[in-house]
Amino acid sequence: MEIRRISPEFAVSPQITVEDVGAAAAQGFRSIVCNRPDGESDPQPRSDEIRQAAEAHGLEFRNVPVVSGQVTDGDVSEFGRALAELPGPVLAYCRTGTRSSTLWALSKAPRLSADAILEAVGGVGYDLQALRPRLEAATGKVLPLAPAVRHDVVIVGGGAGGIATAASLLKRRPGLDIAIVEPRDDHYYQPGWTLVGGGVFDRADTMRPMAGVMPKGVKWIRTAVSSFAPERSEVVLDDGGRIGYRALVVSPGLKLDWDKVEGLRETLGRNGVTSNYLFDMAPYTWELVRTLKGGKAIFTQPPMPIKCAGAPQKAMYLSADAWTRSGRIKDIDIEFCNAGGALFGVADYVPALMEYVAKYDATLSFSHNLVKVDGEARKAWFDVTKDGKTERVEKSFDMLHVCPPQTGLDFIRRSPLADAAGWVEVNSETLQHARYGDVFGLGDGCSTPNAKTAAAVRKQAPVVAENVLSVLDGKAPHAVYDGYGSCPLTVERGRIVLAEFGYGGVLLPSFPGWLINGKRPSRLAWLLKEKMLPWIYWDGMFKGREWLAEPRILPMSPTARESLEACDFKDQRKAS
Numbered sequence: 001m002e003i004r005r006i007s008p009e010f011a012v013s014p015q016i017t018v019e020d021v022g023a024a025a026a027q028g029f030r031s032i033v034c035n036r037p038d039g040e041s042d043p044q045p046r047s048d049e050i051r052q053a054a055e056a057h058g059l060e061f062r063n064v065p066v067v068s069g070q071v072t073d074g075d076v077s078e079f080g081r082a083l084a085e086l087p088g089p090v091l092a093y094c095r096t097g098t099r100s101s102t103l104w105a106l107s108k109a110p111r112l113s114a115d116a117i118l119e120a121v122g123g124v125g126y127d128l129q130a131l132r133p134r135l136e137a138a139t140g141k142v143l144p145l146a147p148a149v150r151h152d153v154v155i156v157g158g159g160a161g162g163i164a165t166a167a168s169l170l171k172r173r174p175g176l177d178i179a180i181v182e183p184r185d186d187h188y189y190q191p192g193w194t195l196v197g198g199g200v201f202d203r204a205d206t207m208r209p210m211a212g213v214m215p216k217g218v219k220w221i222r223t224a225v226s227s228f229a230p231e232r233s234e235v236v237l238d239d240g241g242r243i244g245y246r247a248l249v250v251s252p253g254l255k256l257d258w259d260k261v262e263g264l265r266e267t268l269g270r271n272g273v274t275s276n277y278l279f280d281m282a283p284y285t286w287e288l289v290r291t292l293k294g295g296k297a298i299f300t301q302p303p304m305p306i307k308c309a310g311a312p313q314k315a316m317y318l319s320a321d322a323w324t325r326s327g328r329i330k331d332i333d334i335e336f337c338n339a340g341g342a343l344f345g346v347a348d349y350v351p352a353l354m355e356y357v358a359k360y361d362a363t364l365s366f367s368h369n370l371v372k373v374d375g376e377a378r379k380a381w382f383d384v385t386k387d388g389k390t391e392r393v394e395k396s397f398d399m400l401h402v403c404p405p406q407t408g409l410d411f412i413r414r415s416p417l418a419d420a421a422g423w424v425e426v427n428s429e430t431l432q433h434a435r436y437g438d439v440f441g442l443g444d445g446c447s448t449p450n451a452k453t454a455a456a457v458r459k460q461a462p463v464v465a466e467n468v469l470s471v472l473d474g475k476a477p478h479a480v481y482d483g484y485g486s487c488p489l490t491v492e493r494g495r496i497v498l499a500e501f502g503y504g505g506v507l508l509p510s511f512p513g514w515l516i517n518g519k520r521p522s523r524l525a526w527l528l529k530e531k532m533l534p535w536i537y538w539d540g541m542f543k544g545r546e547w548l549a550e551p552r553i554l555p556m557s558p559t560a561r562e563s564l565e566a567c568d569f570k571d572q573r574k575a576s
């Protein structure tokens, strides 16, 4: 917990956990205010869980949820009322603390000067200068809306796609004015989580401070984007502030929709229910694998698209391998429940995978979509579709590894950048937005029909960098992405089936067949995954070294040219 004291009676914090509540009580807080709607992102403790913990420690609790970037006057009044009624000191929290400090600032505006308020919040790390007009208006002194600060390139998201693109841009044009908007303090190497769940990596190996991965010279804006105003070439931040751009790169990842499975959020991390899709949870997978003596182990895969489509079965293979090595496999009944109808989307890799399914004696259950879990009863329910009919089937488990359903993030879904399915709508070759020529998208959150992987991002980032610079120079995009994605299927500890393919399932191996035959389990591919790929991620991709990822510069395809001509970017450029 990172408590930032704004006044003796008031402090804010990024999201707190149930365990933090006791620490808050010990530090003398007497009330807690939640300013975050439930279910906003990856499992966050629900407000009623924090309420229960607060009441158990004798603290008062108030829920004043506020939608990111949309702090209304009504929210400010309700928050002000809560502060007036609750015993102090009060600790308020949201995702990063920005919304809570914004609410405090606006609730104090009638009594304190804007300078004093901005100094108080600035002193604990919240730069709310964009609020000045609203603060001044609240004291009766109305100022015109401050012009948005403008950068050459604004990048949404400091994940794999955002950092790699910034590095590739700076490699091509050192000194370019780039801002990355990213609310998290830490950056995660998510491809490592399969190996954490398999007992190979420590989870600490998969995390670095965000400050450490930001390329030198990039301005890190430590908050979230809440909406887009592409007609003004601006993004709106969590605190209502705006930043302008000459080119925008959108790479915010996707939403893990835990709430789509009834009862899952309540039991995740307990009762034998786990998921390698979370930093905090992957070690629990390994704990379950180590301690399971016998019984039923179920691994689930939701409907596509998901990030790293092989990850659900990788969890199964590595668990089964550990049980084989410890001699327990004969006592463990393994089932892979897949909402889809095939083990892997590219048929060339299926025979090698089927050999392992047979070796581990795992049952494959297709068209099985997990919809409900009761952790305490150790039961899971699946909607099973057969011959066009769907019926609900109950299964018991001793261990349940869940890959959650995945969708576009809410702030993308409701934005003008989204396609009908909720993804950032880009041209699949140039990665330029379908309607806004100064906007590009890459990574898990965009609409391209490739495998959503960091390997895809490694190839996409240089393409986006090339094309952003072209557009900044008043030229058409000219670099082309071929849909490359890769999935190192960890079929056993020490061997990998290295799937590498592009659009339409075309195989795109990086190595000659005599070195790594992707269709067969390979020791060298395991070494690549365990030793080389983390290094390529942190020290290659994030430093602008484009090993095996040089962008293809091609004459533009008719589709790409059409999309460029259809957008009004040339006019926007003239205007700016």
Ligand code: FAD
Pocket (backbone or CB within 6 Å): 156, 157, 158, 159, 160, 161, 162, 181, 182, 183, 184, 189, 190, 191, 192, 193, 194, 223, 224, 225, 226, 251, 252, 253, 254, 276, 277, 278, 307, 308, 311, 409, 411, 442, 443, 444, 445, 452, 453, 454, 455, 456, 457, 486, 487, 488
């Ligand atoms: P992310 O890396 O998820 O980054 C998105 C960033 O955007 C985050 O930092 C987030 O905080 C930020 N953000 C979100 N909302 C906002 C907002 N409103 N404003 C500003 N910023 C925001 N890939 C492989 O290549 N090989 C593998 O073996 C592999 N295995 C995987 C195994 C697992 C279990 C998982 C979970 C993933 C795996 N992946 C693998 C996939 C890979 O990690 C992702 O494809 C990759 O991280 C996508 O990069 P991204 O930038 O799109 O999203």
